[in-house]
Amino acid sequence: xxxxxxxxxxxxxxxxxxxxxxxxxxxxxxxxxxxxxxxxxxxxxxxxxxxxxxxxxxxxxxxxxxxxxxxxxxxxxxxxxxxxxxxxxxxxxxxxxxxxxxxxxxxxxxxxxxxxxxxxxxxxxxxxxxxxxxxxxxxxxxxxxxxxxxxxxxxxxxxxxxxxxxxxxxxxxxxxxxxxxxxxxxxxxxxxxxxxxxxxxxxxxxxxxxxxxxxxxxxxxxxxxxxxxxxxxxxxxxxxxxxxxxxxxxxxxxxxxxxxxxxxxxxxxxxxxxxxxxxxxxxxxxxxx
Amino acid sequence: xxxxxxxxxxxxxxxxxxxxxxxxxxxxxxxxxxxxxxxxxxxxxxxxxxxxxxxxxxxxxxxxxxxxxxxxxxxxxxxxxxxxxxxxxxxxxxxxxxxxxxxxxxxxxxxxxxxxxxxxxxxxxxxxxxxxxxxxxxxxxxxxxxxxxxxxxxxxxxxxxxxxxxxxxxxxxxxxxxxxxxxxxxxxxxxxxxxxxxxxxxxxxxxxxxxxxxxxxxxxxxxxxxxxxxxxxxxxxxxxxxxxxxxxxxxxxxxxxxxxxxxxxxxxxxxxxxxxxxxxxxxxxxxxxxx
Numbered sequence: 383x384x385x386x387x388x389x390x391x392x393x394x395x396x397x398x399x400x401x402x403x404x405x406x407x408x409x410x411x412x413x414x415x416x417x418x419x420x421x422x423x424x425x426x427x428x429x430x431x432x433x434x435x436x437x438x439x440x441x442x443x444x445x446x447x448x449x450x451x452x453x454x455x456x457x458x459x460x461x462x463x464x465x466x467x468x469x470x471x472x473x474x475x476x477x478x479x480x481x482x483x484x485x486x487x488x489x490x491x492x493x494x495x496x497x498x499x500x501x502x503x504x505x506x507x508x509x510x511x512x513x514x515x516x517x518x519x520x521x522x523x524x525x526x527x528x529x530x531x532x533x534x535x536x537x538x539x540x541x542x543x544x545x546x547x548x549x550x551x552x553x554x555x556x557x558x559x560x561x562x563x564x565x566x567x568x569x570x571x572x573x574x575x576x577x578x579x580x581x582x583x584x585x586x587x588x589x590x591x592x593x594x595x596x597x598x599x600x601x602x603x604x605x606x607x608x609x610x611x612x613x614x615x616x617x618x619x620x621x622x623x624x625x626x627x628x629x630x631x632x633x634x635x636x637x638x639x640x641x642x643x644x645x646x647x648x649x650x651x652x653x654x655x656x657x658x659x660x661x662x663x664x665x666x667x668x669x670x671x
Numbered sequence: 672x673x674x675x676x677x678x679x680x681x682x683x684x685x686x687x688x689x690x691x692x693x694x695x696x697x698x699x700x701x702x703x704x705x706x707x708x709x710x711x712x713x714x715x716x717x718x719x720x721x722x723x724x725x726x727x728x729x730x731x732x733x734x735x736x737x738x739x740x741x742x743x744x745x746x747x748x749x750x751x752x753x754x755x756x757x758x759x760x761x762x763x764x765x766x767x768x769x770x771x772x773x774x775x776x777x778x779x780x781x782x783x784x785x786x787x788x789x790x791x792x793x794x795x796x797x798x799x800x801x802x803x804x805x806x807x808x809x810x811x812x813x814x815x816x817x818x819x820x821x822x823x824x825x826x827x828x829x830x831x832x833x834x835x836x837x838x839x840x841x842x843x844x845x846x847x848x849x850x851x852x853x854x855x856x857x858x859x860x861x862x863x864x865x866x867x868x869x870x871x872x873x874x875x876x877x878x879x880x881x882x883x884x885x886x887x888x889x890x891x892x893x894x895x896x897x898x899x900x901x902x903x904x905x906x907x908x909x910x911x912x913x914x915x916x917x918x919x920x921x922x923x924x925x926x927x928x929x930x931x932x933x934x935x936x937x938x939x940x941x942x943x944x945x946x947x948x949x950x951x952x953x954x955x956x957x958x959x960x961x962x
């Protein structure tokens with residue numbers, strides 16, 4: 383069972399919900415749960431497990447072409463095949479170069495070259511770490527190499543590294559609505575959208591709802607920071623028959639605890655009840671209960 | 672003309688709210704929403720006139736099952752794991768995985784793969800009470816957000832040059848991936864918006880490292896600084912170590928959200944609130960930056 387947690391807008395509480403659900407699904411129901419941090423640009427889940435021990439760390443790479451100037455005839459075929467404008471060839475100057483930042487590692491240039499002048503080498507894409515958190519099956523985290531623009535490839539590799547024996551996998555998605563989010567939710571059985579009752583929260587949530595409908599993914603919404611903003615989010619969800627899985631009230635005190643990364647050590651009692659209800663709805667929906 | 676880009680690493684730190692507040696203070700500016708995935712600035716700017724243009728964001732492969740001999744070569748070559756047999760056994764392209772590299776089309780012996788151009792992404796020129804806002808809207812799930820960022824920025828620059836604007840202000844995306852890189856490239860000044868949480872700090876550290884590689888001057892603002900004063904001290908320490916000047920500390924203020932709900936900038940909504948003074952100071956320090 384894979385459950386993705388996404389939002390569209392950043393800072394609505396994806397990580398808080400992912401981390402807390404992970405904890406409760408293990409604590410209340412004793413599931414073998416694994417948490418997977420797919421926000422590889424800015425992974426924050428590990429911050430909330432200060433006692434966690436890193437048990438494995440693996441570098442992952444992407445393939446980048448390199449043009450052998452000795453073999454290259456500067457025919458430009460590779461540049462023509464490259465849909466991402468990553469290859470520059472100037473015949474007169476006998477110049478051939480690859481712009482790594484634009485390369486999508488599709489491999490087309492290598493196939494295009496009739497002279498065997500293109501070889502690929504591995505460029506560091508990021509690091510995948512596995513932590514023993516003392517909860518369920520731990521935390522897998524992808525961390526993008528700073529400067530890399532290939533976050534979606536790393537998310538793919540993070541997901542491929544997950545052991546399938548886990549009963550429940552929680553995928554903490556990056557913000558936004560484009561390809562990294564699609565990659566995260568692509569094989570999820572259910573998606574939790576975390577929103578906040580503000581115009582920004584609502585606008586970005588609608589984009590995510592459109593995306594999930596297109597992807598044919600079942601989903602429900604958790605309203606975080608309930609009490610701030612206005613009622614437009616509630617009205618939108620009601621009039622579109624979108625299920626509200628739970629309301630988590632805004633609390634400045636909780637925001638201060640969140641700041642220190644100690645949310646699991648100081649869970650307010652009312653949150654425990656809210657999450658228990660959310661967990662039960664989720665398990666019933668996904669047939670785990 | 673100076674190009675200022677607002678970034679945060681972590682989402683929800685307050686980039687758009689701060690850009691909106693600055694809009695009430697700055698003059699002769701062209702605005703550009705670089706958060707093309709989930710752009711929100713127009714919700715405050717409320718554009719009056721809109722011009723819409725299509726954005727060429729590449730194409731996606733489609734297999735014509737009539738000619739396809741189901742050899743699976745396309746699937747073998749595809750590095751994006753986008754081609755698999757469907758329930759009836761025919762190879763099919765998952766458009767959400769396809770990056771449009773066309774390798775499958777080129778290797779197919781049966782010539783049964785064609786590319787369909789994506790026409791659902793647009794960029795807009797909005798006329799607003801703060802001047803021109805260049806904005807983009809991607810259809811959800813799209814590729815190439817970095818490319819779209821580059822495109823809206825190019826447009827904003829053209830407009831800024833034609834009206835002789837003093838500033839371009841880019842409301843940036845979260846993260847440090849392709850969209851963030853496309854937002855940083857060529858900027859004259861970066862404003863980091865940091866919230867005083869361990870996550871906010873962690874994300875700002877990674878972003879600062881990325882910006883560093885571009886050798887662009889940076890200023891920082893700590894937003895909601897009184898949410899956790901101990902972490903604010905840690906953030907200040909980090910900024911001092913990196914020699915990033917602090918342009919201001921904005922307190923947590925419930926009127927911030929109220930102003931957004933009303934579709935106003937904070938300064939329009941609460942002109943007498945003392946937080947306005949701090950925001951004015953931030954703008955002053957940005958405009959005095961001579962790096």
